[in-house]
Amino acid sequence: MNLAVDHAWVLPFLGLALLPLVRLPVTGFDAPWNALLPADAQSRVWTWLIKLMGVVAITGLVLGLAGLHREEYAVDRVGNGAHIVLLLDRSQSMDHSFAGRATSGAEEAKSAAAERLLSEFVSERKNDRTGVAAYSTGPLFVLPLTDDREAVLAAVRALRLPALAQTHIGKGLLLALSYFAGQALTGSRIVLLVSDGAAVVDPDSEQKLRKLFKEHQIRLYWIFLRTLGSPGIFEIPEYPRDDNASVRPERYLHLFFESLGIPYKAYEAENPAALRQAIADIDRIESLPIHYQARIPRLDLTPLCYGAAGFALLLLIGVKLSEAESWEKA
Amino acid sequence: MDHGAGFSAGPALKLSTRARDPRFVCLALALLSVGVTLFHPTLKLSRPVFDHIVVVDITRSMNVADYRVESRSTSRLETVKSALRSALRELPCGSRLGLGLFTERRSFLLFEPIEVCRGFEAVDTAIEHIDWRMAWGADSRIADGLYDALNQFQNYGSNLVFVTDGQEAPPLNPRYKREFGAFKGKLRGLIVGAGGLSPAPIPKFDERGEAVGFYSEDDVPHRSSFGLPPKPPSEIEGYHERNAPFGSERVIGTEHLSSLKEDYLRQLADETGLVYRRLEKPEELSLALKSPEFARLEAVAADIRWLPAGLALAALVVLYGILPFRLR
Structure with missing residues (x-):
C-alpha cells in the first residue's frame, strides 16, 4: 500500500x-x-x-x-477459482449444426452455441485465470492465462467467425498444456476441451502428453459436441472390426484420456441444452479454494x-x- | 479583553465592510474555488484512439531473414512481431487491437479487438507467440486472404492492417483474378509490406520444425497449373488437352526465392481502398498505426479541478505572502 x-x-x-x-x-x-x-x-x-x-x-x-x-496493490485472497485453459476445436465441422447440416435460420451452429455458453461461463466465474488455445490443422496460441475477462471474452467471441480446416488434436493438447509451464501450482488446473470430433493422437505426442498431464496435475474436461447420428464417445462399436482408432477416433481419444490416470470427465452434448448442462456441471465441480491475488x-x-x-x-x-x-x- | 489580533464578542460586522478587507476577499475567493473543486468539474474533450485488426501473414516466405535488426539478420515474421509489440506499447489507452493470421486463402481472427492498456499483457503475449507453425495450409493466396479479411471484419468498425510480403504461392493464374469491387472503401486501413526488395532464399523446415536449408528451384511450382490456361491453346507450346494443358515447356523461375512484391501490394491497396506502407524499420509501424486518418475520436471527461484549485492556492499565496503584514 x-x-x-x-x-x-x-x-x-x-x-x-x-x-x-x-x-x-x-x-x-x-x-x-x-x-x-x-x-x-x-x-x-x-x-x-x-x-x-x-x-x-x-x-x-x-x-x-x-x-x-x-x-x-494486490492482496492474497482465498476464493473459489481455477486456472482454466479453454481448448477450442476450430475445424470446419464446428460451423455445422448439431444435426450435422450447414446452419439455416432455426438451427444454431455448434461453434455459435459453444460461444454463447462459454461466454456465460467465463463471465460468471470471477476468480479464474483463463487462457484460450485453439487448434485446427495446427495449434493456435490465442491468449495466455489472464485475469482480464474482457480479453477472454473477445477471444471466445471470435468463435463466431468461420472455422478453419482439419483437426490435429495432439498438437492442440500439447499447446494447452504448455500454458501451465512455469505457473505456480495453486488451485485446480483445468483443460476444458470443446470439440466435435477427434483424431488419432500420434505416438510421439502421446508420450509427451502422458508425461505433461501428470506433471502439471491437470484436470481434464472434454465436452464432445456430438453430431446427430454420429457415434458417441461411450458407444462400443457393433462390429469388432470397427473398434479401432481410425474408425472411432472419438472413442479412442476417450480411452486415451481415461488411461492418463488424471481426474477426467467427458460430456456428450447433442444439443445446446446438454452443452449448458455440461458447463454448469463443471462450474459446480471446479469451485475448489484457490489462492489468488486480488487487485485493490x-x-x-x-x-x-x-x-x-x-x-x-x-x-x-x-x-x-x-x-x-x-x-x-x- | 481585546488584544493584538483579537475577536469581538459581538455579532459579525456587515459584509460590505468585510468586502473592503483584501484578506477577507482572498479567503472568500479561496473558499469559493475549493467549493467548486469539490464538485469535480470536468471538460468534455475528444482524443484520438485507434482500433485495428492486424492480420499477419505466417506463410513460409515470411521466414526469409532479410531484415537486419541490430546487425543481426532477422526474419520478416520476427521483425513484424517486434514492430507490432512496440506499436502496441505506443497506442494510446482506449485503443483496441485484434489479432488475426493469414495463410492459405483465409484470414483467421484469434481474438476480437481488446483494449490495449488493460489487456496489454495478454495481447503482447499473443503477438509474441505468433509462429509460422500455426499455419493450417501451405498455400499463400494473398488476394484471397485479403478478400476474406475484408469480408469477415467489415462490421467490426476497426481498421484492417494486413501485413504480408506479397508473395503469392503457387503463382497466380491471371485468368482467375480476385475482384474487390464490393469491398472497395468499406474498410479503412493499411497493407504493410514486409521484406527486402532483392530476392532471398526461403528457409525450409522438416516435419519436426527444424531448419534444413532452403527451398530450391525444384521444390516449388513456378507457374500456375490451376484451372484453364491463361492463353488460348494455339499459343501454348506443346499443348495437349489432357496431358499438358499448360504446355510441355519446363518453366523454371525464381519462385523459390522471395522478395517484397511492392507493385503487387500497391495494386491490391488500390483495388481495396487501403493504404500501402512498406515496413523498413520495426519502429515505423507504430507511426503508421497512429496516423490521424485511422483515428476514432473518443470523448473523455478531462479533469479540470486544477483550475479552481490553482486559483484557491494563488489566493492564499496573495493572502499570506504578498499582502503587507499591517494593512490599513
Whole structure:
C-alpha cells in the first residue's frame, strides 16, 4: 500500500505551507502597549489554530494539485477459482449444426452455441485465470492465462467467425498444456476441451502428453459436441472390426484420456441444452479454494485533500467574520 | 479583553465592510474555488484512439531473414512481431487491437479487438507467440486472404492492417483474378509490406520444425497449373488437352526465392481502398498505426479541478505572502 502523486513537480510548492506559520490572515493593529495585555491561554490556542488552518489549506491544495492517490496493490485472497485453459476445436465441422447440416435460420451452429455458453461461463466465474488455445490443422496460441475477462471474452467471441480446416488434436493438447509451464501450482488446473470430433493422437505426442498431464496435475474436461447420428464417445462399436482408432477416433481419444490416470470427465452434448448442462456441471465441480491475488484498485485521495483545504478555509472565514475592528475605526 | 489580533464578542460586522478587507476577499475567493473543486468539474474533450485488426501473414516466405535488426539478420515474421509489440506499447489507452493470421486463402481472427492498456499483457503475449507453425495450409493466396479479411471484419468498425510480403504461392493464374469491387472503401486501413526488395532464399523446415536449408528451384511450382490456361491453346507450346494443358515447356523461375512484391501490394491497396506502407524499420509501424486518418475520436471527461484549485492556492499565496503584514 503506497501513496504516490501524478505530478511530482507540484510538490516543491508544499514549501508555501510554511507561510501561515509566520503570517496571520487576520488584520493586525496596534494596541497602545502590548505589554499591558495579560497573557491569555485562549488567545494562544486561537493563534495556533489559525496558523494550523492556513497550513492545512495550502498543504491540501498542493497535494490535491499533485494528484495524491493510493497506488493499486494486490492482496492474497482465498476464493473459489481455477486456472482454466479453454481448448477450442476450430475445424470446419464446428460451423455445422448439431444435426450435422450447414446452419439455416432455426438451427444454431455448434461453434455459435459453444460461444454463447462459454461466454456465460467465463463471465460468471470471477476468480479464474483463463487462457484460450485453439487448434485446427495446427495449434493456435490465442491468449495466455489472464485475469482480464474482457480479453477472454473477445477471444471466445471470435468463435463466431468461420472455422478453419482439419483437426490435429495432439498438437492442440500439447499447446494447452504448455500454458501451465512455469505457473505456480495453486488451485485446480483445468483443460476444458470443446470439440466435435477427434483424431488419432500420434505416438510421439502421446508420450509427451502422458508425461505433461501428470506433471502439471491437470484436470481434464472434454465436452464432445456430438453430431446427430454420429457415434458417441461411450458407444462400443457393433462390429469388432470397427473398434479401432481410425474408425472411432472419438472413442479412442476417450480411452486415451481415461488411461492418463488424471481426474477426467467427458460430456456428450447433442444439443445446446446438454452443452449448458455440461458447463454448469463443471462450474459446480471446479469451485475448489484457490489462492489468488486480488487487485485493490488505485484510490484517488484528491477529494480528501481538497475537502480538508475547504474545511480549513471555512474555519478561517469564520475567524475572519468574528474579527474585531481596529480600535481606530471603532 | 481585546488584544493584538483579537475577536469581538459581538455579532459579525456587515459584509460590505468585510468586502473592503483584501484578506477577507482572498479567503472568500479561496473558499469559493475549493467549493467548486469539490464538485469535480470536468471538460468534455475528444482524443484520438485507434482500433485495428492486424492480420499477419505466417506463410513460409515470411521466414526469409532479410531484415537486419541490430546487425543481426532477422526474419520478416520476427521483425513484424517486434514492430507490432512496440506499436502496441505506443497506442494510446482506449485503443483496441485484434489479432488475426493469414495463410492459405483465409484470414483467421484469434481474438476480437481488446483494449490495449488493460489487456496489454495478454495481447503482447499473443503477438509474441505468433509462429509460422500455426499455419493450417501451405498455400499463400494473398488476394484471397485479403478478400476474406475484408469480408469477415467489415462490421467490426476497426481498421484492417494486413501485413504480408506479397508473395503469392503457387503463382497466380491471371485468368482467375480476385475482384474487390464490393469491398472497395468499406474498410479503412493499411497493407504493410514486409521484406527486402532483392530476392532471398526461403528457409525450409522438416516435419519436426527444424531448419534444413532452403527451398530450391525444384521444390516449388513456378507457374500456375490451376484451372484453364491463361492463353488460348494455339499459343501454348506443346499443348495437349489432357496431358499438358499448360504446355510441355519446363518453366523454371525464381519462385523459390522471395522478395517484397511492392507493385503487387500497391495494386491490391488500390483495388481495396487501403493504404500501402512498406515496413523498413520495426519502429515505423507504430507511426503508421497512429496516423490521424485511422483515428476514432473518443470523448473523455478531462479533469479540470486544477483550475479552481490553482486559483484557491494563488489566493492564499496573495493572502499570506504578498499582502503587507499591517494593512490599513
